Amino acid sequence: MRWTARTRTGFACAAVAMVFTAYSARLVELQVAKHKEYSQMAAEKHTMRQVIHARRGLIFDRNGELLASNLPVRTVVADGSHVKDPAALARVAAPFLGMDEKELCAKLTSGRKYIVIRHELAEETALALGKAIQDANLRGLYFEPDAVRTYPNGQMLGHVLGFLNNEGAGIQGVEMSMEKSLRGQDGYRYIEHDRTGREIMLYRGQEEPAVHGLNVRLTIDMGLQAILEDELDSAFKDLRPEMAVGIIMDPNTGEILAMTNRPCFDPNHPGDAKSEQMKNRAIIDMVEPGSTFKIVVASGALNEGKVNEKTSIYCENGAFAYGGRILRDHHGYGSMGVHDILVKSSNIGSAKMALMMGDTKFYEYVKRFGFGDRTGIELPGEIPGLVHPPHRWDKLTITRMPMGQSVAVTPLQMTMGMSVIANGGRLLAPQIIRSVEDSDGSVVVSKPPKVVREVVPQKTARFVSEALTGVVGEGGTAQLAKIAGFTVAGKTGTAQKVSPSGGYAQGKYVVSFVGYLPQEDPRFVCLVMLDDAKVASNLNYGGLVAAPIFSRIGERAARYLDLVPSLRAEPTGPLALREQKQERTN
Amino acid sequence: MNANRRKQVNPVHLSSLIRCMLVALFVGVSALFFLFIKNQQFALAEEIRQMERKIANVRSQNETLLAHVTELSSRRMLQQRIAEGFISMKLIQDNAIARLTPPAQATADGVLRTAFNEGVRQ
Numbered sequence: 012m013r014w015t016a017r018t019r020t021g022f023a024c025a026a027v028a029m030v031f032t033a034y035s036a037r038l039v040e041l042q043v044a045k046h047k048e049y050s051q052m053a054a055e056k057h058t059m060r061q062v063i064h065a066r067r068g069l070i071f072d073r074n075g076e077l078l079a080s081n082l083p084v085r086t087v088v089a090d091g092s093h094v095k096d097p098a099a100l101a102r103v104a105a106p107f108l109g110m111d112e113k114e115l116c117a118k119l120t121s122g123r124k125y126i127v128i129r130h131e132l133a134e135e136t137a138l139a140l141g142k143a144i145q146d147a148n149l150r151g152l153y154f155e156p157d158a159v160r161t162y163p164n165g166q167m168l169g170h171v172l173g174f175l176n177n178e179g180a181g182i183q184g185v186e187m188s189m190e191k192s193l194r195g196q197d198g199y200r201y202i203e204h205d206r207t208g209r210e211i212m213l214y215r216g217q218e219e220p221a222v223h224g225l226n227v228r229l230t231i232d233m234g235l236q237a238i239l240e241d242e243l244d245s246a247f248k249d250l251r252p253e254m255a256v257g258i259i260m261d262p263n264t265g266e267i268l269a270m271t272n273r274p275c276f277d278p279n280h281p282g283d284a285k286s287e288q289m290k291n292r293a294i295i296d297m298v299e300p301g302s303t304f305k306i307v308v309a310s311g312a313l314n315e316g317k318v319n320e321k322t323s324i325y326c327e328n329g330a331f332a333y334g335g336r337i338l339r340d341h342h343g344y345g346s347m348g349v350h351d352i353l354v355k356s357s358n359i360g361s362a363k364m365a366l367m368m369g370d371t372k373f374y375e376y377v378k379r380f381g382f383g384d385r386t387g388i389e390l391p392g393e394i395p396g397l398v399h400p401p402h403r404w405d406k407l408t409i410t411r412m413p414m415g416q417s418v419a420v421t422p423l424q425m426t427m428g429m430s431v432i433a434n435g436g437r438l439l440a441p442q443i444i445r446s447v448e449d450s451d452g453s454v455v456v457s458k459p460p461k462v463v464r465e466v467v468p469q470k471t472a473r474f475v476s477e478a479l480t481g482v483v484g485e486g487g488t489a490q491l492a493k494i495a496g497f498t499v500a501g502k503t504g505t506a507q508k509v510s511p512s513g514g515y516a517q518g519k520y521v522v523s524f525v526g527y528l529p530q531e532d533p534r535f536v537c538l539v540m541l542d543d544a545k546v547a548s549n550l551n552y553g554g555l556v557a558a559p560i561f562s563r564i565g566e567r568a569a570r571y572l573d574l575v576p577s578l579r580a581e582p583t584g585p586l587a588l589r590e591q592k593q594e595r596t597n
Numbered sequence: 598m599n600a601n602r603r604k605q606v607n608p609v610h611l612s613s614l615i616r617c618m619l620v621a622l623f624v625g626v627s628a629l630f631f632l633f634i635k636n637q638q639f640a641l642a643e644e645i646r647q648m649e650r651k652i653a654n655v656r657s658q659n660e661t662l663l664a665h666v667t668e669l670s671s672r673r674m675l676q677q678r679i680a681e682g683f684i685s686m687k688l689i690q691d692n693a694i695a696r697l698t699p700p701a702q703a704t705a706d707g708v709l710r711t712a713f714n715e716g717v718r719q
Contacts, residue, residue, distance in 0.1 A: 080667050134661045161668065163670075164671050167672065
């Protein structure tokens with residue numbers, strides 16, 4: 012071949028064509044063959060899924076008082092690839108973050124793209140830090156929105172409200188039981204950012220807005236809660252029991268108006284509390300109820316026609332031999348009617364009524380009053396108590412259970428049981444959630460009162476109620492539960508404390524009083540229970556320890572609820588003195 | 598100029614030239630307008646971003662203040678303030694109470710009023 016001008020031109024053209032062909036081939040490979048791979052790489056580099064955090068719902072009491080809210084805070088993160096001068100950035104940021112400058116500098120120089128520097132930085136501090144960084148013309152630190160759950164009332168109502176874990180999920184109380192409604196759903200948006208990390212707004216992609224959590228309104232009345240907490244707190248300090256429980260509820264609706272326990276904890280700082288302080292004993296602790304349980308046998312025997320208002324039962328003068336054991340009364344009594352058996356709290360009279368009913372019928376009434384089953388309150392961890400069926404009873408059980416032994420109930424069950432008598436014979440489901448509302452206050456879910464069953468007819472309930480009024484009257488076991496101006500009905504309970512090692516603990520008692528007022532038209536039922544109060548054992552009775560606490564709570568609650576007194580008050584203090592003077596002059 | 602040379606001259610057609618220039622001008626102006634619009638879009642997007650940020654900040658500050666107000670007006674704080682003597686409770690005089698429920702009579706006859714004066718009993 013001759014190396015002519017034409018040949019040279021041909022070679023040059025071919026070479027150029029080959030180069031362009033190679034480039035074209037590469038272009039086709041990048042743009043067509045590997046399109047998906049490279050576009051994904053580009054997207055990963057510039058596009059990100061930004062989470063739009065949902066706001067957790069608030070919790071209110073029945074009157075709209077805020078019980079749990081959210082405090083906005085920021086999580087400070089760094090992008091190591093954006094930090095050009097770690098030392099300078101650390102110098103500016105360390106004082107705001109409350110960190111050591113060297114420690115912060117070490118974190119910033121790690122070069123990672125996502126470094127969490129600090130959680131829960133106050134909003135104001137974050138703003139000030141952002142401005143300081145901007146003024147110093149530095150970059151690399153970013154602020155992610157976050158929130159801290161706060162409970163403005165501290166330990167008040169702590170057991171009912173519960174608290175959140177590190178991931179923001181409720182792990183106790185209403186926070187846990189209403190987690191689904193309160194939590195809401197995080198949203199997201201796809202954004203693109205430039206090389207400095209700033210969002211390119213123009214290329215904002217698909218967006219799903221956050222669905223904020225719903226607000227929860229409780230049945231709790233903070234006015235009553237404050238009264239209950241205050242009185243129980245004083246009792247806890249004065250009498251130093253191992254635990255104390257107080258419940259106030261509306262017997263006509265089953266709404267819990269107040270609920271508290273001692274010892275207690277502050278849900279703002281759950282980490283500081285011991286596990287014993289965190290227990291809501293109103294629903295997770297079971298105790299032998301003692302004589303308060305006598306309302307069950309009295310109602311059952313009356314309803315089954317085994318006794319009537321006029322039936323007289325011989326109480327064996329205080330000692331009744333049955334099943335090889337002697338059952339004793341506190342005082343020796345002869346024959347008494349059902350009314351007096353309740354007023355005097357006769358163990359023998361109650362046992363005889365149970366014997367008249369028979370074990371199966373008596374057990375049926377125990378279950379009808381709701382004992383041995385969970386009440387279904389919207390709080391986590393509730394236990395059903397312990398009620399053995401008749402085939403597991405020994406010979407003594409039929410005489411022991413009517414006086415509140417050989418059975419274990421929760422304080423809430425006891426309150427519900429007394430509500431049956433207060434409201435005319437209906438067992439209601441207890442409620443702590445009044446409604447679930449959206450942010451505008453529109454009700455999304457409302458919880459109307461729920462009647463579980465009719466336990467006894469109104470007539471029977473009224474008779475027992477009259478007898479319970481006698482418990483607080485002259486000759487009753489709970490005269491200290493009286494409230495000036497009101498007819499109070501109630502029942503004391505004094506139960507020996509069950510020892511963990513079996514049997515009963517010597518000299519330790521669980522004392523209680525559960526009552527309601529006004530007896531004619533009950534507005535609230537209140538239970539006060541103290542476990543092992545540090546008083547002399549001859550004074551450690553429900554009527555002497557729990558009843559006065561009930562009286563103080565009841566008086567303040569009646570005033571708070573603006574109840575009109577129905578009785579002529581027995582004046583104390585200056586009024587009593589004035590009346591005494593008048594009597595003397597007359 | 599001889600005849601052959603005159604034949605080789607390509608005359609400029611003014612109308613074609615103007616048409617080409619107009620097309621070029623139109624393309625140029627369109628491109629510039631496109632750039633201007635694009636810049637405007639970026640500027641507006643940046644303004645929106647800044648505004649969104651400001652709104653988010655204001656909202657956070659508002660929520661922070663609300664949380665503080667709730668904290669300061671909570672029962673616990675009020676009770677603490679009362680205990681410290683910072684604020685005090687004053688009894689409402691009977692003549693300042695407007696009742697919707699039938700009023701109970703005065704304490705003289707031994708009947709308690711529903712919101713009776715605690716001090717009277719001491």
